[in-house]
Amino acid sequence: MERLTERLRLRMWRDADLDPLAALDGDTEVMRYIGDGAPLTRDQVAGSLARLRKGWQERGFGRFAVDVQGTGEFAGWVGLSVPDFLPEVLPAVEIGWRLRRDHWGHGYAPEAAREVLAFGFEDVGLQEIISIADVRNQASLRVMTKLGMRLKRRTTVPRSGRPVQITRITREEYVAVLGAMDNAPAPRRHDWMR
Numbered sequence: 001m002e003r004l005t006e007r008l009r010l011r012m013w014r015d016a017d018l019d020p021l022a023a024l025d026g027d028t029e030v031m032r033y034i035g036d037g038a039p040l041t042r043d044q045v046a047g048s049l050a051r052l053r054k055g056w057q058e059r060g061f062g063r064f065a066v067d068v069q070g071t072g073e074f075a076g077w078v079g080l081s082v083p084d085f086l087p088e089v090l091p092a093v094e095i096g097w098r099l100r101r102d103h104w105g106h107g108y109a110p111e112a113a114r115e116v117l118a119f120g121f122e123d124v125g126l127q128e129i130i131s132i133a134d135v136r137n138q139a140s141l142r143v144m145t146k147l148g149m150r151l152k153r154r155t156t157v158p159r160s161g162r163p164v165q166i167t168r169i170t171r172e173e174y175v176a177v178l179g180a181m182d183n184a185p186a187p188r189r190h191d192w193m194r
Contacts, residue, residue: 005115011066025044037160097112
């Protein structure tokens with residue numbers, strides 16, 4: 001499966017993604033608001049990559065690897081997952097993203113995430129998608145706002161003790177933002193909410 005936006009290619013994971021993913025998850029600045037804030041080892045990332053692939057097989061959705069069109073450069077990932085780390089929100093599906101630092105500030109996160117929202121609502125058939133971010137992670141909170149997500153509540157992650165903000169968007173809100181009607185043709189995904 002592959003999905004394209006104006007500048008990005010969202011694709012399935014390959015064995016060759018281990019090294020660039022390990023570099024991403026091994027970056028202390030990238031990881032400062034994730035989990036306990038510690039970078040991951042290559043072995044931990046290898047386990048994560050296996051779980052990413054398994055999630056797609058089990059659920060029919062997951063996190064996409066993200067490449068920059070034209071160069072094919074690995075930029076990070078964006079996708080859907082079940083936020084098991086926060087049991088109080090279950091059952092739920094979360095949209096999340098993680099990009100290499102040299103790809104921050106280019107608008108890639110909201111661009112890719114809009115495509116994933118379309119996938120979640122239109123292809124997977126979800127009725128609500130949430131997003132969870134450390135309350136200090138202003139960049140991710142801005143992306144959530146750009147996606148039309150609204151505050152659901154604040155809470156604390158049991159394992160790390162980190163305060164997080166949970167936002168959400170329903171299928172109805174997504175359709176309203178698109179200005180679509182039940183019988184309207186599907187919009188060009190990368191253009192919605194620009």
